[in-house]
Amino acid sequence: MNPGRRDRIATPAIGEPAIVRWLLIAFVVAFLAVFLLMPLALVFTEAFAQGWRVFAEAIADPDALASIKLTLLLAAICVPLNLIFGIAAAWAIARFEFPGKSWLNALIDLPLSVSPVVSGLCFVLVFGAQGWLGPWLAGHGIKIIFALPGIMLATLFVTLPFVARELIPLMQSQGSDEELAALGLGASGWRTFFRVTLPNVRWGLLYGVLLCNARAMGEFGAVSVVSGHIRGLTNTMPLHVEILYNEYSFTAAFAVASLLALLALVTLALKTLLEWRGSHSPRRAAH
Amino acid sequence: MTRRVLPGFGLSLGVTLAWLSLLVLIPLASVFLKAAGLGIAGVWEIWSDPRVASALRLSFFAALIAAAFNAVTGTLVAWVLVRYRFPGRRLLDAIIDLPFALPTAVAGIALTALYAGNGWIGRWLEPLGAKVAYTPVGIVVALVFIGLPFVVRSVQPVLSESDRALEEAAATLGSSRFNAIVRVVLPAIAPAILTGFALAFARAVGEYGSVIFIAGNLPNVSEIAPLLIVIRLEEFDYRGATAIATAMLLLAFAMLLAIHALQAFTARHRRAGQ
Secondary structure (H helix, E strand, C coil): CCCCHHHHHHHHCCCCCCHHHHHHHHHHHHHHHHHHHHHHHHHHEEECCCHHHHHHHHHHHHHHHHHHHHHHHHHHHHCCCCCCCCHHHHHHHHHHCCCHHHHHHHHHHHHHHHHHHHHHHHHHHHHCCCCCCCCHHHHCCCCCCCCCHHHHHHHHHHHHHHHHHHHHHHHHHHCCCHHHHHHHHHCHHHHHHHHHHHHCCCCHHHHHHHHHHHHHHHHCCHHHHHCCCCCCCCCCCCHHHHHHHCCCCHHHHHHHHHHHHHHHHHHHHHHHHHHHHCCCCCHHHHH | CCCCCCCHHHHHHHHHHHHHHHHHHHHHHHHHHHHHHHHHHHHHHHHCCCCHHHHHHHHHHHHHHHHHHHHHHHHHHHHHHHCCCCHHHHHHHCCCHHHHHCCHHHHHHHHHHCCCCCCCCHHHHHCCCCCCCCCCCHHHHCCCCCHHHHHHHHHHHHHHHHHHHHHHHHHHHCCCCCHHHHHHHHHHHHHHHHHHHHHHHHHHHHHHHHHHHCCCCCCCCCCCCCHHHHHHCCCHHHHHHHHHHHHHHHHHHHHHHHHHHHHHHHHHHHHCCC
């Protein structure tokens, strides 16, 4: 929707009395300030409560640095894999008709409705010491649960829907006329994909990657179940925040938390920027 | 139809199905397989344990209360953001998604610090006798935080597309503004509110990270079901953990079906209305 049209709607012929309008605005601003802005402000205030030096020390702590590295590594592995999945799923669902398509579409959403703890639990049941594959894995000296592969699987599970969720409706609304034209002119399938499809969906793709990345770096419940919380080894940033907090190292906990909050702010800013570009329809139903 | 004219059907569907099966379907099926090994009687026995039952009840009702609260406040927020113009509106609109972007553990410790007895908000509430942190009320507060964007983002697009001519018609026909909102606007956005409510509820039932810090985690009082799964796992009681997880998965499936039915209904209505 272009801003001009929005402004015209903004001068209503009918409407609530001014007093009602201002009361409602005041209520909503106050509510959002208390519920959204205050927690955010608190994270940064607490992080710097004892000054820059304490903040820097908390971040430079070897365990904190290891958790930051692990979190970055996780995102670097999980985001590209789920990006490939998202593109494949969108291509199959938005470009072809096949039986069971609506079920497949619904299944992609499944990880969003499953409790993160339950998603962690399923991998423990498959790969854990008492799991289906546990004895075999132990016999071959492969460690999945309480090690990087388990954390990776849990993160892949929870971040699976994000790219597909953005691409499927976008590609459905664009239709395949341009791709058919490219093919008709003799382009190969891959060439058509890279030169026609990908440029057309690039903003939606970026949007999905952004959300996927935020969740990959921030996931707590699922990762917590499979990680084993080994300091400096299998601790991601959110898990490190928990450990510090439970040890009453509040300033250090909030220092690491402030990095994650910063990530959230950058994500929101980029997301808003992408929406303003207009190529991506803003405010689709959440999820 | 474009069927089979475009290349890559086999490859893309193959990748999709393989990835989905390996990562989601087989692991989730293993929960049900494990539960089947316990038998219905075995699962029921674990569910009826008082501590388990009260954890499941708490997760369910806290999520229900938070989602209901969000359905009302979220709709008001959407209304104000869509219909009114005021300074700072765009900033607030952008910040609505904060709970999606902020890692749950960060939200958890921030909310706890806010509502604890010496916190920015807690220090004002405590003298009034309202304890929030380390009580079930704190759980609801965390779930309200987590669920708010679902309702706002469901209602916003429907509200901004809704036809104001209908409201004007109601006004010219002598309807009061309040009447027009209740009779004309509310029915149009009701499915969207319900969808947002269902999404917020589904998310809140299974929520873990933002809740465990503020909850206090007292068995039978403020211990949520996901936490009890974690506790059972730490005790190596895989049967107990699986049985609780089965209850939560069944609820999640039911919610997923409900949400898809609602979204299909809303989409049909929006198309019909245009």
